Amino acid sequence: MDLISDASQNITERLVWHTALKDQAGIAKDMADGKAIEEIYGLGEAALFDEFFCFLSHFGIKDLALKLKPKIKKRETDINFLTVFFIYLMRIIAGCPYFWNIRPVLLQSSPLMRLVGFNARQIREGTSERGLHKSSNGNAQKPDDDEITGIRGPVCPQFISFFISTILASALERFFNTVISILASHSFFPKHINALMDASEIQSTERCAGCGKVTKEKAPELRRRGKRIRKVLETVFGFKIWVVWDSLSKLPIAMRFTTIEVADINMAREVVQQAVDNVGNKAKIVSLAFDRGFLDGPFMWWLHNDMRIRFYVPAKNNMNVYEDALSLLDSGIREKRERERKVGKGKNSFTVIDRWDVVGIEGMTSAGFYGEKGSGSHENSNNFKPNPINAVVVLHDPYKENNPDSDTMVILTNGTVNEPLVAYDGYDARSEIENSLFREAKQAWFIQRPPENTKNAFRAHVYLTIITMALTTAFRTWMDQQEKLAQQGKETGIRKFREKVRQENGNKFIVFDGGRYAIFEAYEIVILCGRNVRLPRGVPETIEKKDILNKYGALRE
Secondary structure (H helix, E strand, O other): OOHHHHHHHHHHHHOOOOOOOEOHHHHHHHHHOOOOOOEEEEOOHHHHHHHHHHHHHHOOHHHHHHHHOOOOOOOOOOOOHHHHHHHHHHHHHHOOOOHHHHHHHHHOOHHHHHHOOOOHHHHHHOOOOOOOEEOOOOOEEOOHHHOOOOOOOOOOHHHHHHHHHOOOHHHHHHHHHHHHHHHHHOOOOOOEEEEEEEEEEEEOOOOOEOOEEEEEEOOHHHHEEOOEEOOOEEEEEEEEEEEEEEOOOOEEEEEEEEEOOOOHHHHHHHHHHHHHHHHOOOOEEEEEEOOHHHOOHHHHHHHHHOOOOEEEEEOOOOOHHHHHHHHOHHHOEEEEEEEEEEEOOHHHOEEEEEEEEEEEEEEEOOOOOOOOOOOOHHHHOOOOOOOOEEEEEEEEOHHHHHOOOOOOEEEEEOOOOOOHHHHHHHHHOOHHHHHHHHHHHHHOOOOOOOOOOEHHHHHHHHHHHHHHHHHHHHHHHHHHHHHHHHHOOOOOOOOOOOOOHHHHOOOEEEEEEOOEEEEEEHHHHHHHOOOOOOOOOOOOOOOOHHHHHHHOOOOOO
16 A cells, blocks of 8 residues: 555545645746746645645634644643644545554655745754664764655654644534534535434544443344354443534534443433534524434433424334334325436446335324433323324335335434425435444544544544544535636636646646745746747747736736
8 A cells, every 4th residue: 555645645535725825926026037946846735735724724713723732831842733733634634544654644745844834954854853863973863764765754743643632622622613613604504404413433442541441232243143143242442422414514513522331312412502502593403313322202302392403213113102103004194205216337227216105193192201301100190291293104215125124114203294205304314424424534534543542632533533524525615616706707816626636736836935835837937937838738829927927916017
């Protein structure tokens, strides 16, 4: 596996960016005047971070990140915390499988380190002599693993790890919530949010300091022996996150983090209330879909009575309300649907028809647990009046088609079931949070690979990974908006979003001069340096020095 190549691909697919110290006009004029070029590199991944940093600065997130700086005294440094923060964001976006991969992928990359503020000497020799071997005469020497590249890197991975792992939990929560509020205030969420909620395990090793543990049965398919299913227990170590997520914008709304043994329902109210607070009056959460782990009467009643949020949750098959729903099928509202979809590609493609058959049942009173007090002896009282609840019985759907022996699903809701397929779709979207957020975070963004094997490191890495996924998604949305404005003839100051940036930037170069930089086409550099190019863009045309200077605003009209 080529770490640098893989990181390059991840950066390209997740963003399309550059930084804040851009001086296109000034450097263009200096080159036209014959001044020497300090440094020049082929335009690779470094340029992809510029527009993203511009995006962060535009919405005030750059300044907000400074509040994450941990208050520590035992390791004083002149390096700005924002630099450390940006390097860690680069690590997450590059998709480094292990934290220590940042040395060859990021820290030894001159263009990337120049963009976060280090000069050429610091990148080549480091910012201190920490970690250097001492020769027999007492002089510092380079570490053995840097002899091949000839570049030490400005800081070591341990330096980045130390600062990220010491960020306070309260600071991470405030940063996350404030970023989501900023996105909400700039209309990145729809006005009416049909939210999804789920919890997911973030597994660690047993040696992780501060981790929790839980013992549970393995899934039947993992413990099957012949025709028998044996009860096999396993102990899992790690942490757990709760996320409220919007499937339309693909953005998280709220998140909580704690140890793995905490039950799903324990953090449900807290994370939902945080989600409502984060979007404020800029958007409204109108519905919430969640699975059986959150099936709790007081919580569901709180959503209905206090929060005015419509919920969708499947009932357990040992509940009275489950049996009641199945017995009332004949009196319910039945609705069917068929849809065609293509499977496969090209000549091997074929059409299949998906079928749905659902029944909506209103006003059931067999869910005695659905109320402020939940389940208990009060249900046996003569004056007990259960709160009515609606249900949708799923007689047939694509899942049932592939799993004919599975139990019939009964979806409980406080919303109307006059059109039961609407309620069915409201719950069916819940699978998207598992596939589009949790699975993606674990497999492609390496959310379970923190910089250190401690609770603090896991927490910082998890929060920063989820918020970075959100920011890259919001960034792409913003770039699409900028492109549409540009097509309407409006000046946006942002280049159009490009799917394959590396291909399009193959003939571009990034030029550094002190604390400034600029990006030019290859032919522009040649012309600015006083030579003619007959086919600058592949066709015969005349482009002069003044044309390039005018393009970048270096000449006043």
